[in-house]
Amino acid sequence: MRKAWISPDKTHRFWIHRKTAAVGRQPQAIAFIIKRMQPLILLLAGSFQPSGNIPHDAATFLGMHHLPQIIRHSAGVAAEAARLAARFGVDGGQAETAAWLHDISAVIPTSQRLESARGLGIAVLPKEAACPMILHQKLSAVLAADLFSVTDPAVLSAIACHTTLKPGASPLDMLVFIADKLAWDQPGEPPYLSQLQAGLAVSLQKAAAAFLMHLWEQRADLPVWHPWTEAACRDLVGLE
Numbered sequence: 001m002r003k004a005w006i007s008p009d010k011t012h013r014f015w016i017h018r019k020t021a022a023v024g025r026q027p028q029a030i031a032f033i034i035k036r037m038q039p040l041i042l043l044l045a046g047s048f049q050p051s052g053n054i055p056h057d058a059a060t061f062l063g064m065h066h067l068p069q070i071i072r073h074s075a076g077v078a079a080e081a082a083r084l085a086a087r088f089g090v091d092g093g094q095a096e097t098a099a100w101l102h103d104i105s106a107v108i109p110t111s112q113r114l115e116s117a118r119g120l121g122i123a124v125l126p127k128e129a130a131c132p133m134i135l136h137q138k139l140s141a142v143l144a145a146d147l148f149s150v151t152d153p154a155v156l157s158a159i160a161c162h163t164t165l166k167p168g169a170s171p172l173d174m175l176v177f178i179a180d181k182l183a184w185d186q187p188g189e190p191p192y193l194s195q196l197q198a199g200l201a202v203s204l205q206k207a208a209a210a211f212l213m214h215l216w217e218q219r220a221d222l223p224v225w226h227p228w229t230e231a232a233c234r235d236l237v238g239l240e
């Protein structure tokens with residue numbers, strides 16, 4: 001059970017998590033965990049009060065920040081993620097939660113992402129400092145944890161590498177990475193669709209490798225060639 005508490009001077013908000021345990025037949029409160037929110041998270045939260053229903057909360061929060069296109073995109077990625085989860089035997093709840101929150105840091109403008117990441121204690125790689133747009137995957141994972149109380153490391157991992165992937169990716173990491181690419185919101189078909197579908201006919205790993213191959217071929221023209229993507233290419237595609 002989770003509840004927000006706002007200090008009387010309205011400068012601090014805390015999440016209060018009450019853990020319960022069944023003692024005999026009566027659930028009893030056994031612990032309160034009070035977590036102080038970072039000033040940036042507090043600022044972004046505003047009057048937002050999560051209900052615990054991730055799709056509803058994500059859409060509400062993005063709506064408060066006037067980002068209807070991100071709501072539509074996240075809903076599309078969540079639908080693709082649910083289909084892939086059923087198809088490949090991955091946990092659908094984890095897949096949908098990661099999908100709904102993967103771009104939640106769109107509420108932080110690109111111009112503020114580097115400063116925000118450093119303020120939140122995120123380790124920033126040199127390539128990320130040079131192209132802060134790419135930090136949105138790590139920022140989304142922090143918001144998922146601190147604002148939406150996601151504690152599952154597998155879900156946070158999938159959010160944090162949904163754009164670049166990473167070496168040693170889990171099936172959930174690959175699933176969210178692929179669902180994000182399938183939820184194409186531009187006119188026409190994505191240029192990599194047939195390669196991705198051919199990969200999906202075999203496995204999540206083959207589909208991830210197909211998209212990585214697409215990235216590898218155009219790596220010189222990308223805004224950033226991230227070291228995690230390069231390492232994932234070597235890991236899944238065997239490129240040298």
Ligand SMILES: [Fe+2]
Pocket residue numbers: 102103136137162163
């Ligand atoms: Fe993204």
Ligand SMILES: [Fe+2]
Pocket residue numbers: 073077102103180
């Ligand atoms: Fe996305």
